[in-house]
Amino acid sequence: MRQRGFYAYIRTSTIRQGTEGVSLEVQRSDAERLARLKGVEIVKLFCEMETAAKQGRRQFAQMMKELRAGAAEGLILHKIDRGARNLREWSDITDLIELGVKVYFVHDALDLTTRGGRLTGDMLAAVAADYIRNLREETKKGIVGRLKQGLWPFGAPVGYVNNGKGQAKTIDPIKGPLIRTAFKLYATGDYTLKALRKELHARGLKAPAGKNALGVILSNPFYVGKLVLRSSGEAFPGIHEPLVDQALFDEVQAALAGRFRRKPGKHFFLYRRAIRCDSCGQWLAGERQKGHIYYRCHTKACAGTSFREERAHEAVELGLRRLSLFMQTCPGLEPVLREAIAERSRTKDATMQMLLVKRGKLEERLSAAADAVIDGLLDRETFLSKKNELLDAKARIAGEIAQLETNGVPIPPLAEHYLELTKAFQQQAFRSSPAVAMEMAKRMKSNLHARQKSVELRCSDQFQEVLDQAKTLECALRQDDFRTSTEYWVKLLMDSDNVPTSPCPRDMKAKD
Template sequence: MKAIILARVSTEEQKEAGNSLPAQIHRLEEYCKRKGFAVAKKFSFDESAYKQKRDEFDQALEFIKGSKEQCAVCFDKVDRFSRNVFDKRVPMLYELAMQDKIELHFASDSLVVNSGISANEKFMFGIGLNLAKYYSDAVSDNTRRALEQKLRNGEWIGQERLGYLRVVEDGKTDYVLDPQRAELVRKMFELYATKNYSVKTLATEIYKLGLRSRNGKLISPSMIHTALKDKFYIGIMTSKGREYPHKYATIVPKRLFEDVQDILASYNKKTIKYAAKPFALRGLVHCEKCGCTITPELKKGRYVYYSCSNFKGNCERTWIREEKLLAPIKKMLRDIQMPQEKVDKVVARLKKINENKNQFHELAIKQLRAEYDKIQQNTDRLLDLLVESSITRDIYDTKLKEYKEKQYDINIRLEDYTKADENFHIAASMVFSLTNRALKIFESSEANEKRQLLSFLLQNCRLSGKNLLFELKSPFNTILEHAHDPLLLPGQDSNL
């Protein structure tokens, strides 16, 4: 059988000799020799390079699919196969393996995936991929947490608003008032507060006064409407639905801003009798026919019915009881439960499979601590320079603040790496615990808590006629698929 070798690294892992591209390729070549495979082609990928040139792996796929005979597609580890850059290609390669067009070989994991793979190994392979993604997402929180800290410090992290200028000095970003446009932005609010302008006529009027977009053109009515609702002008910035006070100068007085909001709201008032009431499926389900939201309504003070909002006018409103829509969800919550003995065995096996990730974490944490210590040395040296009068107090204060900010960010990253490592090892037990208790939690919860649980478990919820259709999020979909397979029984072995 001929073999195709695929190797990949991320930028961080290039520093690890054991995981470098040459090391992986060497191990895979030796593996092919032991198996008697003739290497037909070698492909290697750098994760950062892959983001710039996404067609390279597709070329490898085309080569694999173009083979007229069964071939062995060889990776070093499942880890090399399941990182984000390959996630969309995993089902394609897996399907080819199930059709006996290829075999997937993971040399360091001693795993072969083909149509003859046992139910046990199929389940372990699937849940391993899903939990690897779960783990990867936890690590990716590093950047998000650092940005959130900037927001908590009152620092904006996005594009400058109309009326502001973005200034970068000594590597630091600041947002200052635009001397040419800040007053015109305030004038825009004042004009709208007179109630003599619509958003459309305001766009024309403010253009006549000299307010232009960044490229010197007329500001569209939609942009005017967005600006009129933007709390940034009164000192509040919003990121992902959460508000933070910012440290920059404001343009619009709070009272003027509130007057404008009242006028905007007066054009959009809707009499929704039960808008504040919680419903288990509120906002989670869409009409399969027209895509509009399925909205709830309370009848006779106790019965909840749902129907398409028919905003586009394409559907006939048909009301369905909430109990009917929740019935397939409750059935799924019953079916997903797995015997505790099987849960314990799966968790133990996954922990063993993923022990190799400890090496990466130890290296990453070691590098971060070394970086922290280096900054501390610079801080100590800075104090010596101040004592020696080699630098001024202003320079000392500026550099000290810079060093402390860097150390703070490193501490956040260290905490995230540690939590991510711990999360991966407890993720499986947490996930399985939730699936086994989900039905009990659901039935004993209030409507808003039920909605939170369903939002966590389900995706692509849609109403088809009078039937609720939905999909489980990963890894719960894999657990449901194999919840009642006779897996991990005493004495059962893999195909290795």
């Protein structure tokens, strides 16, 4: 048996219309007026600020559930399109008639208990559904049009601010640098999303609520200047200023994908993930025992590989001391290296021209791919995949161009590290503390390698050659070797991408 009284349902399409407009109040007043005319009482009002074009409105669904259960004898709607703009929900409303529910409309004088009234209602519902379909298509066209102009037609992501319609988003002077810091910190692999959220909060940035809200931010290509339409996956180049470069963004995506992750330990150990077992290749784990820190390999076959932290200190200092002696033996290397860097900087114009040519070729490939789709030579899915790849490459080149305009030709990493280390070695900074020494070793991309009770510092291939040479000669290069040695080391340090295959000066001397 149905309860006495009527339900009323009112709705606006957006929250702004509901909070700032008068639509909800007008609909409520009209529903109450109709109830008085019909001599019925509204016992419950359902109010919603959400479009009726899609299914899933919570208030509407709850109301329909209660009506099917007999909670009220009737329903008052403002208009057909206020209740439903998709035919499925209109069908749900008309099904209430079969259950004995009375349905009244404020602005549509329909009697749904008659065949003519049902037919008229069906026609009005079809018109409303067609209207919303057309509106949706026109809205999509407008969105795509803005994207093609390089504009993001939605709200600004965290770290940017809105500047009105037709204007590009600009970097928020407060939140923008913090978002950039978030990318840099997460790229190190030393932070989980939870730890990163705490760190950002401590620095003054409150991340959006949600379990994976920070992950969504870090995976948003908007921050590298790319606009991606989520529904289709199609990408467009944006005209806003990127917050991070493509290289950093790619590192963060690798971390998010789990291709590498460093889990922060419960205790801090200076050589965490810095000592590798020569036998099995696993990292040695740190542990505290009887007031001392030990590092040991937990692989069964390597049970004897363990030592106290002091031995690792000694290995790092020994390796740095050998490199320091080499630098002292070749005092002429630093000015020659600086001159080589200056010479490379003078090639800025040529480098810029090369990058512009690369960018032009990428644009030609994008245009050719679009033509191939039009001519039916390429399917849309393949085109979108290829387009995203080309846009990523274009973003990387844009980052290189921006860096070139700001800083000139980048100094090769190893050469830059060498000059920094030269100053540090002159001050014997590595003797101040093991932490400083390890930081200097990391700048040389160094790791410690252990076998049983012995441990040795090994660097990247280029720096390792320096250490090996210093270890062999004990930095006793003769004066007649100086020119050959200097040319060799300059070539070694200026080539950060390829390990030189030419023999070292000592080997060349031996062959003579």
